[in-house]
Amino acid sequence: AQTVTQSQPEMSVQEAETVTLSCTYDTSESDYYLFWYKQPPSRQMILVIRQEAYKQQNATENRFSVNFQKAAKSFSLKISDSQLGDAAMYFCAYRSNNDMRFGAGTRLTVKP
């Protein structure tokens, strides 16, 4: 079964600094998608970024970028120029066919 592991239950970053959240996954599939979702206290799950496994180029969305290492099955999220509004739970997720799995989440605190 596919599993998603986030080894950092909590992380903190100073405002305007950069932070990296880790995610590893286990799969025997060759075709899949990876996502990072953000869940602020409002509990609304918000898509931050997505990566198709067949693409070698790392996805980027403004201040958010990923480091996708397919052979190592690693998918980390880098947040640059952190803002107070980035404070939230971040979930790494894996999808193959109709199977969607989420990691346990990393709580990010942003210090002013």
Next chain:
Amino acid sequence: SAVISQKPSRDICQRGTSLTIQCQVDSQVTMMFWYRQQPGQSLTLIATANQGSEATYESGFVIDKFPISRPNLTFSTLTVSNMSPEDSSIYLCSASPQGVVEFFGPGTRLTVL
């Protein structure tokens, strides 16, 4: 993308009663899902809501406890039946317009006394 609304946003219920949660999508989507998120934890898939047929349940979830309806391509309901305090959770609806990205509703916070 898809915009998803859920009703109610929260509720407090008595043990032994049932609650039906509604999920509305602003466009027709093939795939809709229901998740449970227990306090401080990640999301667990309850079932895939199939239009025109019975929902597909994940291991550990049964239709008698969590009946799901999907009458059309924009709407689904999840009922939490015969509730106990262990059912206190956030219940999230999601939709995947193209079978890749899932967009989520705001969730329903359920407290069972």
